[in-house]
Amino acid sequence: MAIDTPPPIRGVPTAESRMEQTTTADGVTVWTIRQGRPHRMSVVERNEPTAQDVARFQRLAEQWREETFLSSSITANLAHPAYLTVMAMGEKALPLILRELESRGGQWTTALRYIVNQDDYPDKPADIGKPRELKEAWLTWGRRNRLL
Amino acid sequence: MGTPQPLTVSQLELLQIRAQLIGWFPNLRHEHFEPVSTDSDEYNCIAWAADVVDDYWWPHPNPADSFWPIQWRSEERACFIEAFRQSRNYEPCGTDFSLESGYEKVVLYERNGTPTHMARQLESGRWVSKCGVWGWDIVHQSIHGVEGSDYGSAVVVMRRPILRS
Numbered sequence: 001m002a003i004d005t006p007p008p009i010r011g012v013p014t015a016e017s018r019m020e021q022t023t024t025a026d027g028v029t030v031w032t033i034r035q036g037r038p039h040r041m042s043v044v045e046r047n048e049p050t051a052q053d054v055a056r057f058q059r060l061a062e063q064w065r066e067e068t069f070l071s072s073s074i075t076a077n078l079a080h081p082a083y084l085t086v087m088a089m090g091e092k093a094l095p096l097i098l099r100e101l102e103s104r105g106g107q108w109t110t111a112l113r114y115i116v117n118q119d120d121y122p123d124k125p126a127d128i129g130k131p132r133e134l135k136e137a138w139l140t141w142g143r144r145n146r147l148l
Numbered sequence: 149m150g151t152p153q154p155l156t157v158s159q160l161e162l163l164q165i166r167a168q169l170i171g172w173f174p175n176l177r178h179e180h181f182e183p184v185s186t187d188s189d190e191y192n193c194i195a196w197a198a199d200v201v202d203d204y205w206w207p208h209p210n211p212a213d214s215f216w217p218i219q220w221r222s223e224e225r226a227c228f229i230e231a232f233r234q235s236r237n238y239e240p241c242g243t244d245f246s247l248e249s250g251y252e253k254v255v256l257y258e259r260n261g262t263p264t265h266m267a268r269q270l271e272s273g274r275w276v277s278k279c280g281v282w283g284w285d286i287v288h289q290s291i292h293g294v295e296g297s298d299y300g301s302a303v304v305v306m307r308r309p310i311l312r313s
Contacts, residue, residue, distance in 0.1 A: 072192035105189035129215035
């Protein structure tokens with residue numbers, strides 16, 4: 001026999017409590033108590049770097065800057081081991097890269113495009129190859145996504 | 149085209165910058181040189197040789213990462229020569245680094261057979277170089293000033309007639 005009305009909730013009810021009804025294959029009605037609303041983690045929460053991540057990034061960024069300071073070769077600069085390691089840090093590096101881009105500059109937009117989904121790129125085709133325009137587009141994106 | 153931001157630093161900071169440059173380019177110790185603009189990350193030496201201050205010029209395979217004026221992208225001397233020929237009307241003229249009346253010149257440097265740097269000659273006969281992507285513009289007396297372990301040696305000069313309006 002199906003139960004149309006859920007039984008009283010045991011325990012401490014909250015404003016977020018709700019009952020969900022499901023029926024098993026053999027016809028048994030099951031009531032499940034769900035406490036609280038589902039919580040979707042924001043980009044910020046999902047990607048919060050640890051203190052270790054911050055220290056590591058700072059070491060890598062400094063190494064990259066020092067060892068490519070005189071180089072005009074974009075190929076060599078973007079293939080530098082420190083730069084590649086930052087890219088491999090993934091989403092956790094996003095706020096760190098953006099802060100570095102804002103404070104000291106550098107060709108970090110390539111790393112950002114590597115980490116971020118292509119559908120979310122903020123730069124326009126006309127910005128390609130224009131360091132200042134690319135930087136501004138990504139800093140604006142970072143502020144909008146609360147990464148900066 | 150544009151103008152780099154002039155360098156405005158204290159005397160102490162200027163001395164520190166000069167010392168750092170001599171450390172990187174020991175030949176500068178033997179000639180007159182001066183840093184003339186702020187360290188900027190908005191252009192590199194190849195762009196500055198082409199009189200551009202808002203782009204990275206480099207034949208990187210991915211056009212999204214750097215500008216290159218011709219379709220052919222290759223880190224070899226011939227590609228750099230062709231790029232400056234097509235986009236800026238320069239023609240190679242061997243290794244004549246002297247100031248020639250009626251001509252503007254740029255010079256290409258190579259290390260181990262790979263292009264590394266370019267400098268542009270000023271009306272005074274001195275040369276101007278942007279130090280990589282990060283660094284300052286410096287005016288140096290001769291092409292030898294920035295030769296060394298980082299940029300290698302000057303290998304070819306290109307020139308074009310000066311157009312007077």
